Amino acid sequence: MHRRLLLGAATAAPALATPALAQSQTPEIRWRLTSSFPKNLDILYGGSEALARRVAQMTDNRFQIRCFAAGEVVPALQVLDALQAGTVECGQTASLYYVGKDPTFAAFTAIPFGMNMRQMSAWLRHGGGNEIAAELYRDYNVVGIPFGDTGVQMGGWFRKEIRSLDDLSGLKFRISGFAGHLFARLGAAPTQIAGPDIYPSLERGTIDAAEWIGPYDDEKLGFARIARYYYAPGFWEGSSRGVLMINQRAWDSLPEAYRAVLEVACGEATMEMMARYDEGNPKALRRLVAAGAQLRAWPREILQAAWRNSLELYEETSAQNPRFRRMWTSYRAFRDEQFQWFRVAENAYETFAFAAAARS
Numbered sequence: 001m002h003r004r005l006l007l008g009a010a011t012a013a014p015a016l017a018t019p020a021l022a023q024s025q026t027p028e029i030r031w032r033l034t035s036s037f038p039k040n041l042d043i044l045y046g047g048s049e050a051l052a053r054r055v056a057q058m059t060d061n062r063f064q065i066r067c068f069a070a071g072e073v074v075p076a077l078q079v080l081d082a083l084q085a086g087t088v089e090c091g092q093t094a095s096l097y098y099v100g101k102d103p104t105f106a107a108f109t110a111i112p113f114g115m116n117m118r119q120m121s122a123w124l125r126h127g128g129g130n131e132i133a134a135e136l137y138r139d140y141n142v143v144g145i146p147f148g149d150t151g152v153q154m155g156g157w158f159r160k161e162i163r164s165l166d167d168l169s170g171l172k173f174r175i176s177g178f179a180g181h182l183f184a185r186l187g188a189a190p191t192q193i194a195g196p197d198i199y200p201s202l203e204r205g206t207i208d209a210a211e212w213i214g215p216y217d218d219e220k221l222g223f224a225r226i227a228r229y230y231y232a233p234g235f236w237e238g239s240s241r242g243v244l245m246i247n248q249r250a251w252d253s254l255p256e257a258y259r260a261v262l263e264v265a266c267g268e269a270t271m272e273m274m275a276r277y278d279e280g281n282p283k284a285l286r287r288l289v290a291a292g293a294q295l296r297a298w299p300r301e302i303l304q305a306a307w308r309n310s311l312e313l314y315e316e317t318s319a320q321n322p323r324f325r326r327m328w329t330s331y332r333a334f335r336d337e338q339f340q341w342f343r344v345a346e347n348a349y350e351t352f353a354f355a356a357a358a359r360s
Helices: 013-017 046-058 076-085 103-108 117-126 129-138 178-185 195-204 215-221 248-253 256-290 300-320 322-359
Strands: 029-035 063-068 090-093 142-149 156-158 172-174 189-191 229-232 241-247 294-297
Touching: 029 046, 029 076, 046 063, 046 090, 046 142, 046 256, 076 090, 076 142, 076 241, 103 129, 103 178, 103 322, 117 129, 117 142, 117 241, 117 322, 129 142, 129 322, 142 248, 142 256, 172 195, 178 189, 178 300, 195 215, 215 256, 241 248, 241 256, 300 322
Parallel strands: 029 063, 029 090, 172 189, 229 294
Antiparallel strands: 090 241, 142 241, 156 229
8 A cells, every 4th residue: 555655656646636536526524633643733733734635736725624723622632532433534643652552663663773755664664664554554544654754853851950860860851762771771751742732731740851762853842941951863763764554444435546646745744844853953052052051972872772671672672572573573674775885875974974974
């Protein structure tokens, strides 16, 4: 199904949009989309609105999707439950929010020391990832189409500086997905909190630190006003792939042409989201630092401990969960090969050019 997904779909869109799909052959359909994200995040939540506009455009307004922000229909972290219940037809979310149902969900958003956006796209489309995801989603009565990506994320905002592993002990850290399990092994006290609730939790002292996405969104949510130490990188999110989850019955009722439209629109939205974050993050980071944010890199001791513990965690989870084992076997082999290739060209180029540009 998803091999038709065109992450560079701009070249394919005109064939669908001009002329519009023949009205005599396509029904009028109205769907509701519930998002895991708040409206003030114009790139992230805005991706769902862009998707709805593009779907309407490519179907001459015969397929319309009405978008609802987190909390307007269901709470941010209950999108999958709403889809299973048939409350809405589709939802914009991140599969890692549902690791409590099955840890395999994490891999289709991000896992510690995972692949970057390009590598993730390659695994999903050509490395077997989409097939493993489809099997998992089917067991939860949904279809999933990759939808949106933030690229590598930041490591979060902390009230106190993190100088060693000891500083993680007992730290109440808002973090999502499989990374929460990793930080628990490192001594922290992780908790998963929806985006709209992070700031008040930091303000009240319910948590000591929080990671979200990156400078553009973090500036909007105001974290720097409470926790000034800003760490990089988010080594648990080398990319962060979103997903459009669709109720299985709603998907089955769609004409084949409308399914193709959804897939193309998701591909376009993914590329647009990444482009907008790449354009907006550098400017936002400069503003944050100018306003007093203290940029920090993770101590090497923490990175080494996180790498070691993540590998142990993957093996332990694989021993307990056959589906996770199948995913991890596929993912790790593909990731390790990609890492070797990227070291040869991409990393060698970036290591020199990025540093040279900073000195010039």
